[in-house]
Amino acid sequence: MSSTPQAIRGTQDIFGADAEAFAHVVETFERVRKLYRFRRTEMPVFEKTAVFSRSLGETTDVVSKEMYSFDDRGGESLTLRPEFTAGIARAYLTNGWKQFAPLKVATHGPLFRYERPQKGRYRQFHQIDAEIIGAAEPMADVELLVMADQLLKELGIAEGVTLQLNTLGDAESREAWRAALIEYFRDHKDALSEDSQDRLERNPLRILDSKDPRDKPFTADAPRIDDFLSAEAQDFFGAVTQGLEAASVDFVRAPALVRGLDYYRHTAFEFVTDRLGAQGTVLGGGRYDGLLEALGGPHTPAVGWAAGIERLAMLVADAGISSEPALTCIFAVEDDAALGYAQKTITALRHQGIDAEMIATGSPRKRFDKAVKLGAKVLVSFVMRDGVPVANLRAAEPTAEYLAVEQVIQSLQS
Numbered sequence: 261m262s263s264t265p266q267a268i269r270g271t272q273d274i275f276g277a278d279a280e281a282f283a284h285v286v287e288t289f290e291r292v293r294k295l296y297r298f299r300r301t302e303m304p305v306f307e308k309t310a311v312f313s314r315s316l317g318e319t320t321d322v323v324s325k326e327m328y329s330f331d332d333r334g335g336e337s338l339t340l341r342p343e344f345t346a347g348i349a350r351a352y353l354t355n356g357w358k359q360f361a362p363l364k365v366a367t368h369g370p371l372f373r374y375e376r377p378q379k380g381r382y383r384q385f386h387q388i389d390a391e392i393i394g395a396a397e398p399m400a401d402v403e404l405l406v407m408a409d410q411l412l413k414e415l416g417i418a419e420g421v422t423l424q425l426n427t428l429g430d431a432e433s434r435e436a437w438r439a440a441l442i443e444y445f446r447d448h449k450d451a452l453s454e455d456s457q458d459r460l461e462r463n464p465l466r467i468l469d470s471k472d473p474r475d476k477p478f479t480a481d482a483p484r485i486d487d488f489l490s491a492e493a494q495d496f497f498g499a500v501t502q503g504l505e506a507a508s509v510d511f512v513r514a515p516a517l518v519r520g521l522d523y524y525r526h527t528a529f530e531f532v533t534d535r536l537g538a539q540g541t542v543l544g545g546g547r548y549d550g551l552l553e554a555l556g557g558p559h560t561p562a563v564g565w566a567a568g569i570e571r572l573a574m575l576v577a578d579a580g581i582s583s584e585p586a587l588t589c590i591f592a593v594e595d596d597a598a599l600g601y602a603q604k605t606i607t608a609l610r611h612q613g614i615d616a617e618m619i620a621t622g623s624p625r626k627r628f629d630k631a632v633k634l635g636a637k638v639l640v641s642f643v644m645r646d647g648v649p650v651a652n653l654r655a656a657e658p659t660a661e662y663l664a665v666e667q668v669i670q671s672l673q674s
Contacts, residue, residue, distance in 0.1 A: 270374075270383025272570075280584055281573040282386075283401075285415060286368055289388045292411045296403065298366040298390055303347045305370065309337040311350050314554050316521070326373040340372035344389040345548070345564055348556070352393050353557040361394025361560075368569065382570065391564035393552075397497050401547060401563050402503030403571035408543050408565055409438060409509045416574040421533045421542060424514035425504075427497040428465075428486070428528055428546070433489045438464060440483040448478045464506035465518040484515050496526050523550030527563065535578060536571060568638040585615070588661050589638045593620040600644035601649035605640070608668050614661070637661045640669070 267273060274282055293300075307594045309329050310614025329338040337378060341347055344367060357363055368388040390407060392400045405423070411419040428434050441464040449457055453472035460467065468479050487635040489497070504511055511529075519528050528546035536542070554558040556669070589609060597622055609616045619627045632641055638661055639654045651669050 261512075268383070272376040272382055272384075276527055277577065277584055278573065281576040281581075282569055283578055284581070285569050285572045286388070288369060288415050289366070289411060291389060292407060292414060293366040295410075296364070296407045298364045298407075301348065301351070301365045301367050303341070303344060303351065303367060303369070304336045306340050307347050309339040309349065311346050311555070312339050312342060321630065328372045328376050330375055342371055342373045343369070344387060344566060345391065345551070348389075348391055348564075349393070349552050349555055349557075351564070353552060353555060353559075358560075360396065363392070363393045364389045365393070381393065381568075386569040387566045388569060388572075389564065389566040391482065391562060393562040394560055395563070396561035398499035398527075399503060400561075401500050404545065404563055405500075405504060405511075405529060406509055407444070408567075409507075411567075412531060412543070414570060415576055416510065416581045417542075417572065418580055420535055420545045421531050421575075423504075423509065423511040423531055424499070424517050424530045425511045426487065426514050426517040426528045427493065427500075427526055428519060428524055429485055429489050429493040430496070430525055431550075433493045436488040437483065437485050440488065441465065443465070444482055445478065452478065468516045468518050479516065483653060485495060486515070490600045493526065500527055509613065519546050519548075522553055523548050525549040529565070531567075531574065535575060535621075542571050544574065585619060587634055587636040588614055589616040589640060589665050590631045590634050590636035591616060591618040591620070592628045592639065592641045593618065594624050594627055594641055595644045595649075596620075596624065598649035601651070602642045605642075605651060605669060609665060612664065612668055614664055614668070638665045640665065 277431055309327070312327060313331040316431075327342055330339075332338050348365060348367070351357065352363065366389065368386065370384050370386050371533055372384055374383055375381065390404060391633070392404060409418070409423065412421055429437065442460060445452065445456070445460050445467060451474065452467070453470065453474045455472065456467045456470055456475050467475060468482060470476075470479060500513070514530075517528050517530060524546055526547040526549070531540045532540040533542055534540060541615060543565055544567075545563070547561070547563040549559070549561045551562060552558070589608055591602050593599050602618060602620065606616050606618050617636070619630050622630070628641055631641070637655060637659060641652045642655070643650055643652065653662065653666055653669070
């Protein structure tokens with residue numbers, strides 16, 4: 261007898277309370293994005309590899325080490341999407357979505373990266389994502405940040421989560437800062453970690469968020485972006501912080517928070533928590549005004565964020581917020597002759613938006629006891645009386661759910 265194939269390492273089968281927490285995140289995200297009038301979009305799970313190699317950069321870890329890429333039967337290199345933003349940017353250019361600018365879109369679904377699985381991190385994982393494309397004003401950044409803040413509050417996990425905020429400046433500011441960082445780190449090159457030595461010339465900003473203890477003594481005294489900000493960049497960041505203050509969104513300045521890719525500009529942010537151990541970021545994003553140019557399009561300002569559904573669901577579960585939903589109504593069909601009437605009743609209840617289950621198998625004498633053990637808010641037993649099916653309602657108190665079930669049953673009897 262052949263053995264049963266096992267799940268692929270880094271994937272997961274989500275069930276029970278974990279699945280309910282996952283669904284709670286998605287349902288809350290869908291509700292909040294509608295409040296902010298973000299339009300829903302669905303993206304292909306795979307794209308031409310160039311979509312990600314050109315947008316993420318050939319030298320990034322995602323492109324060089326983590327992408328699931330393959331040649332299709334026509335010999336074209338395709339890649340399972342490792343993130344959403346590049347695919348949305350490609351769709352914006354190829355589908356003529358510029359006519360909707362500023363375009364506010366949101367999506368969620370699975371992503372794929374070949375990396376070492378750990379708590380809250382999988383090779384197939386899921387994200388929620390929100391983007392505003394075609395808006396150069398700082399109010400777009402503010403809207404996304406306020407939306408993210410409201411999402412975390414409505415999920416019930418905002419406590420202990422901190423918004424860390426930084427500016428990367430405009431192109432002129434960033435380039436001046438980059439040059440100063442290269443000059444500074446060159447003086448300490450031999451003492452830096454191997455990764456930081458490799459990044460020094462091509463991506464020095466990444467050294468600032470290095471976790472290697474060998475780099476810490478040097479990153480603390482490295483040049484800061486504030487010393488290189490143009491007047492326009494200062495005004496932009498000031499408008500973002502003022503907008504957050506007006507919306508009562510708390511934040512802390514995080515001058516070491518960076519984005520390594522050249523197309524990132526101005527605002528960079530992360531919502532972080534210490535409740536997930538080392539993996540502290542639960543939602544992050546920033547402004548990427550140069551991305552669409554990297555994909556062959558015109559200069560197009562854009563800003564967005566993404567968050568891992570698994571990590572958010574872990575916080576939801578840890579807070580005891582979401583579990584198996586309480587059952588509203590349970591049917592115990594104590595006489596098989598009443599089954600047709602019970603089926604008609606349960607269908608009517610569900611059409612009225614009332615969830616219900618039915619026990620109609622096994623020993624008729626034990627069905628009522630089984631129903632009681634399920635602990636529903638309302639229990640309905642079905643029996644035959646003088647050849648007529650009868651429904652008997654039971655509840656601890658006449659709650660709204662009880663009255664709703666009673667009304668549906670009465671309407672069927674009339």
